[in-house]
Amino acid sequence: MDYQFKQIEKEWQKFWAQHQTFKAEVDTNKPKYYVLDMFPYPSGAGLHVGHPLGYIASDIFARYKRLKGFNVLHPMGYDSFGLPAEQYAIQTGQHPAKTTETNINRYREQLDNLGFSFDWSKEVRTSSPDYYKWTQWIFMQLFNAWYNKETDRAEHISTLIAKLETIPATEIKAVCDDDVLPLLPSDWSAMSEEEKQSELLKYRLTYLKESTVNWCAALGTVLANDEVKDGFSERGGHPVEQKKMMQWSMRISAYADRLLKGLNDIDWPEPLKEMQRNWIGKSEGAMVSFELEGHSQQVSVFTTRVDTLYGVSFLAIAPEHELVASLTTPAQKAEIDAYILATKKKSELDRMADVKTVSGAFTGSYAINPLSGEKVPVWIADYVLAGYGTGAVMAVPSGDQRDYLFAKHFNLPIVQILDAQICDTEADPTKEGRYVNSGIINGLTYKEAVAKIVAALEEKGMGYAKVNYRMRDAIFGRQRYWGEPVPVYFKNGLPYLIQEEELPLLLPEIDKYLPTESGEPPLGRAKDWKYQDEYEYELSTMPGWAGSSWYWYRYMDANNDAAFADKDKIAYWRDVDLYIGGNEHATGHLLYSRFWNKFLKDMGYVVEEEPFKKLINQGMIQGRSNFVYRVNDIDGKGTNEFVSYGQKSNYSVTPLHVDVNIVNNDTLDIEAFRNFRPEYKDAVFIYEDGSNSLSAEDGRGEAKYICGHEVEKMSKSKFNVVNPDDLVERYGADTLRMYEMFLGPLEQSKPWNTNGIEGVFKFLRKFWKLFHDENFNFQVSDAAPTKAELKALHKIIKKVEEDIERFSFNTSVSSFMIAVNELTDLKCNKKAVLQELVILLSPYAPHITEELWKLLGNRPGTLSFAQFPTFNPVYLVEDEFAYPVSVNGKTKTNLLLPLTMEPSEVEKVVLADEQIQKYLDGKTPKKVIVVKGRIINLVV
C-alpha cells in the first residue's frame, strides 16, 4: 500500500498509550536523562503551530537518548492557574476549574496528535489540590526559614531563635528587613509571644510587609515587576500605579549572589544569562551618611563612586523619601508640595518617556559632607528612584550626566575632581588622572582614593563599603481567586501557618469571582471560611509563578502524597539535563525556579544547586499574513474588485488581510475566498497575468491570483493562525514534525510559512517507497549492501548523530533527504541498510518508522529502545579526491588525484596539466599551495 499516514499514526499512538511505552521508572543500572519542556498554560485558543516547535525538538532528543541507552524521563503537564480562566469566569460565571479542564482536554488531544513520547503517568496540573498541597508546603518551609550569611545558606528559623536567645541581634549575620530591633538576649526573652512573632517576620524567607506594589486597578491585583511593561500590565495592557499594601514577599534578594555565581556553572545561552545578570544588577560601592543641619537624622546614600565625594554639590532624594516632610522648610513648603503633586500625577509612562526634562525642588535644608564638612543643599527630584538603593543620591555633576544636567538647570556648582577630567559641556565619568579639590585624596589615583575614603568613612562611622543589588524581593500575592491559597491565618493581626496535616488548604467556592464590596480579594466572599472557625485566612492567593517554581521535581514522583517527591527518586533523577522553552521566561520563571531550588537544596530536600543543567530557547514562531488588494475608485472608496500582487502598482488599492488557510503558496483559492465573507461573493479579480477571466485566452490553464505577504504576530485578527491539527490531517504528524524542524535553526525566530511542507511529505513517501516495489508491495532484500550503499548509510549515521548532539535538527532533515535520494538512485532495498535508517529516522518520524520496523519483522514497539547505529569511518574512506584548483583564490577547475599523493608530487602534476597551464596564461606561479585532501591554490 501507498504511505497511509493517517492509519499508521493512529495505530501507533494507540499502541504507545496502551503499552505505556514511555513510562520511566527509576533504574539504577541505566544512566538517567531528564528532558523537560516548559509546560504550557492551557489557554482557550488551543495550540497553534508555534507551540509544538520546542516539544518536537525535545521529543527528538528524548527519543535519541533512549536509543543511546539512557533511561529517559520526558514528562508533560499544565501550568493551570492563571488570569485568563478567571477573566473568563468573571464574564460568564463559569468556574475557572471547569474552563481549565476543557482547555486541558483540548491540549491533550492536540499533543497526542503529534506522537510525543511523553510519560503521561506523571502528568501534573498546578491547579490540582494534590499538586498545590506541595506548593503550599514549600511556602511553609520558606516561612519557617531565615538566611544565615555566616553559613551562606537558608536555615530553619529555630537556629535563629537559638541565636537571639544567646547573642545580641546586632551580631547575627542575617538577610533581613532594615528595621530589625537591636535586641539583647535579655530583651528577646522579655518579649511577649506576639512581639517575638512580629520580630521574626523580619527575618523569614517569606514575610509580610508593607511595600510599594504595582497595583493594577483594572485587573484588581498586584503585579510583579516582570509583569509590568512600560507602566502597563503585560496581560491586557491596563494602567499600573504604585500603591502601598501589606503583601507577602519572597526574600529572593538573600540569594542574589548565589543566583549570579551559579550562572557560571550552567550551560545556558549567553544572552539569557546576561539578562539574568542585568536583572540581578550587582553593583559594588559604598554607603555614605550625611548629617543634616539642624536635624538629628541623617540621610544615607549608596554610591558606586565614593571617590567623588569631594565633588558632591547637592543631595537629591526621591519625592517619596520618608524625610521629605521633615526637611522641607516653611518657606519651601509650597514649592515642594506642588512638585510632589506634579510627580504623582505623571503616570509611570510619562515619567519614563520624559527622560530629558530636568525637574526638582529645593527643600530648604542642608546636609553636611562627612569628609569636607561642606554644606550642600538637599533637593528632591524625580530622577531619583525611591525603590533603588536608599532613595537618595549624592550628586556629583562633574562625573554624572544626570547630576550635571540638574546642576546646570538649577545653577548649582560643578566641581572638577580629577586633573584629567573635562567637564565643560558634559559630565566626564572617567577615572583617569589624579584627584584635585579633594581634601585627603588630592594627588592620588582612583584605586588609592577609594581605599582611603572608605577607611576614613569607616573611622568616622559615616560609611562603609557595600554591595547593592537591583533585584528586589519578589511580591508573592495576588488579589485573585484562581491561584493557590496561602496556608496562613491571622491571630491578633499576626500571620501563623496552619498545621502541615491540614494541607492542602483547598480553594473555597465563591459566588462571584470579583472583589468584595469592601475591596477585599475574591476569597473574602467565601462563606464560613475561617481557620478553626475563628481566625481569618489570608485572602490573597499565590502568584502565577508559585506552581512553576518546583514542578520538575513533582514529575519525578507525581502521585506521591507523603512528600513532594520521594528522596530516592530525587537522588536518581537529580536535575533537568535538557530544558527547552521560550526566552520570555528569562527573568521570571527561570530566576524564581533557581531561587526555590537553592532553598530546597539548603534545607536538604534536593541534591543539586542548579535545577536546569542545559537550556535551549526555541525561537518564536511569528505569523505570516496574506493580503488581497482591493481596488479603490476615483473617490478612494473600496470597490468589489481585487487585483493580484504583481498588478497592484497599476491601481489605487487597499490591502486587506485574508485567511492564510485559503491561500496556498501565496495563490488565492478563489472559490474559498468567495465564501470567506458574504460581501466577497461576487468579487471580481484581476489576475497575475493581467487578465480578468479564470481561463487564459490560449487555454493554457488557469490564471492565478497571487497574494501579498507580511510578517506579523500570529493572531486571530490577522487571519494568520495556523492550527497544527489541520496540517496533521493533511500531511500527518511525521511530516509536520519534520517540517517544523526543517524550517530553520531551533533558536531562531522565524515566520511560519506552510509553503514547502510538500517537500517533506514527498520525502517521507520516497522513504516509504524504498521498502516497496512499484505496486507498493513490501519488499526488502537480504543481500549484502554494496560499498556505495554503505557509504550513504554511514554518512547519514555520522551526520545525524553530530547534528542531534548540537541541536541542529534542520540540517539533519536535509541530510535524511540526501540519503534517501542517494539510496533511491542506487535502487537500494537491502534490509541491512534500511533497518539502520529506520532507527536513525525514528526520533524525527516515529510513526512511519514504527510501522516499517514491524514490517521488517521486528517485535512491535521495540524500536524506541533499539540501538542507535554505530558509525564506522571505514566506509567513508576515499582513495581519490577531486581537488579544486584555484588561481589567486578563484576556483577554476577540478583535478582528480589519489589522496595518497604527497603535496610536492601534486604540485608537479598540477603544473604539468594542460588545462591548468591555460589559466596561468604562460606565467610561472609565484607560489603553489597544496592542502592535502582540501585544495590547490596557485598564486600568480
Added chain:
RNA sequence: GCUGAAGUGGUGGAACUGGUAGACACGCAGGACUUAAAAUCCUGUUCGCCCUAAAGCGAGUGCGGGUUCGAUUCCCGCCUUCAGUACCA
C-alpha cells in the same frame, strides 16, 4: 541610550576547525505521462555579459576597510532589522 542576536538567490535556509558559496527544500520555467486536470517523474534555475549550442568571461554572502596564498567564517569602523532593558546613583 545600553546589552544581546542576526543580515547569504524569488523564498526557508546550508557551508561545523578560514579551503569548490548557494547543499536540501519551496517557488518558478520547460518537458514526459494524460482527452484534460490532479498526482507522479525528468531537466533547468545566484546575477550580469557572450552564445544556435558547447564552452567562456565578470561580479557576488548588509556597506567600507584590514589580516591571509585563500574570508560568509578572523580583526576594525559603519548601516539595518529583531529581542531584552531603561533615569540603577
